[in-house]
Amino acid sequence: MSNNKSQLLKILGSEGISIIINAVRRLFISRKSSNELWFTALGPSGAGKTTLLACMHKRFEELLPGSFYPADNKTFSTLNSAYKKLKIEANSPSIEFEVGVEGTSDLRQYAFTIKGKRANLPVRFFDFPGGWLNPYDEAQAENHEQVINIVQRSMVIMVAINTPYIMEFDGRYKDYAGVDEIEYAIKLSLRNDNSDKLILLVPIKCERYTRTAADSKIMRDKIKKVFSGILNLPQNPVYRDRLAIALLPVHTVGNAHFSRFTFKGGNITQEVYVKNRTMKFSPKDADQPLRYAMSFLLNEFAKGSTVLASVKNMFMQNDINSLRDFVRAGMKLNSENFEIMCGQKLLYKTV
Ligand SMILES: Nc1nc2c(ncn2[C@@H]2O[C@H](COP(=O)(O)OP(=O)(O)O)[C@@H](O)[C@H]2O)c(=O)[nH]1
Numbered sequence: 001m002s003n004n005k006s007q008l009l010k011i012l013g014s015e016g017i018s019i020i021i022n023a024v025r026r027l028f029i030s031r032k033s034s035n036e037l038w039f040t041a042l043g044p045s046g047a048g049k050t051t052l053l054a055c056m057h058k059r060f061e062e063l064l065p066g067s068f069y070p071a072d073n074k075t076f077s078t079l080n081s082a083y084k085k086l087k088i089e090a091n092s093p094s095i096e097f098e099v100g101v102e103g104t105s106d107l108r109q110y111a112f113t114i115k116g117k118r119a120n121l122p123v124r125f126f127d128f129p130g131g132w133l134n135p136y137d138e139a140q141a142e143n144h145e146q147v148i149n150i151v152q153r154s155m156v157i158m159v160a161i162n163t164p165y166i167m168e169f170d171g172r173y174k175d176y177a178g179v180d181e182i183e184y185a186i187k188l189s190l191r192n193d194n195s196d197k198l199i200l201l202v203p204i205k206c207e208r209y210t211r212t213a214a215d216s217k218i219m220r221d222k223i224k225k226v227f228s229g230i231l232n233l234p235q236n237p238v239y240r241d242r243l244a245i246a247l248l249p250v251h252t253v254g255n256a257h258f259s260r261f262t263f264k265g266g267n268i269t270q271e272v273y274v275k276n277r278t279m280k281f282s283p284k285d286a287d288q289p290l291r292y293a294m295s296f297l298l299n300e301f302a303k304g305s306t307v308l309a310s311v312k313n314m315f316m317q318n319d320i321n322s323l324r325d326f327v328r329a330g331m332k333l334n335s336e337n338f339e340i341m342c343g344q345k346l347l348y349k350t351v
């Protein structure tokens with residue numbers, strides 16, 4: 001076996017082997033997932049994408065049990081352990097909560113099932129390592145291309161915004177939040193695609209900046225400025241009628257607010273959060289991104305969107321209608337911290 005491997009290495013070279021591995025991986029993903037709806041989480045490593053998915057799934061399960069559940073054991077165990085780890089840390093007696101700037105380093109996929117009245121709808125979430133978003137890194141060229149392909153094929157793009165990097169030091173460290181790379185990835189993926197898309201900008205780790213309505217407005221204004229490259233897309237008539245964009249801050253911890261960064265040699269090494277002693281772990285609004293995604297999905301079904309053609313035979317309008325009242329009754333529309341920036345018609349309409 002190792003002899004075969006070294007012969008192959010000699011013939012193809014390591015670059016050749018990695019091209020083949022990537023091609024097989026792509027084929028595998030596209031075969032396996034041709035009848036699924038795809039959602040993507042975008043954000044640098046450590047932004048909190050996995051945690052956000054874990055909290056979102058957990059909250060949805062509490063509110064409407066069995067409506068959005070893991071379709072495989074790996075999805076369940078990865079998200080369940082991310083959730084537990086966060087909760088244990090948030091409820092531990094230590095006053096501070098330290099977070100390193102590294103996160104997951106490989107492509108994670110989470111398979112879910114949306115349970116309809118008679119049929120089920122498979123949904124796949126992609127969670128990329130932040131490094132794959134970097135278009136300047138030649139070693140990541142194949143991975144970057146894969147990100148673009150997946151984002152292009154995804155109906156919902158959830159941008160996990162690591163808020164302290166936008167807010168602190170007047171945004172000097174915003175590169176850590178991957179702003180330019182996220183904007184570039186979204187623009188590239190919209191280029192060859194004409195379908196409707198929902199882009200959710202989800203500020204996380206934002207407990208400190210949302211204590212009052214006035215604070216929250218300051219945060220949203222800052223985020224709007226920093227992400228204006230995405231928010232201004234609908235000014236272009238080419239995109240105007242097919243993009244819905246909303247700003248939905250989520251508290252994935254609730255009882256800890258940002259305190260400071262730690263530095264080494266001019267680089268940020270850790271984010272430090274301080275806990276509120278009078279509170280326990282209390283995520284807030286973690287169900288909202290999924291409510292928005294499902295509401296968008298309802299409208300796409302109603303419109304007979306071509307994106308849904310592959311799943312149409314499995315899941316009919318009636319199936320998703322059974323979720324409609326629940327999804328929409330609890331949706332926070334332009335209230336408190338939430339803003340629909342454009343495409344309200346795509347996102348929310350009585351069908
Ligand atoms: N204090 C705090 N830590 C968080 C929050 N969200 C995520 N984390 C931590 O940040 C780290 C990276 O999160 P993860 O979800 O793995 O990031 P990913 O690389 O984007 O998937 C983990 O140690 C989490 O426990 C938050 O809202 N507050």
Ligand SMILES: [Mg+2]
Pocket residue numbers: 049050051103104108127
């Ligand atoms: Mg992750």
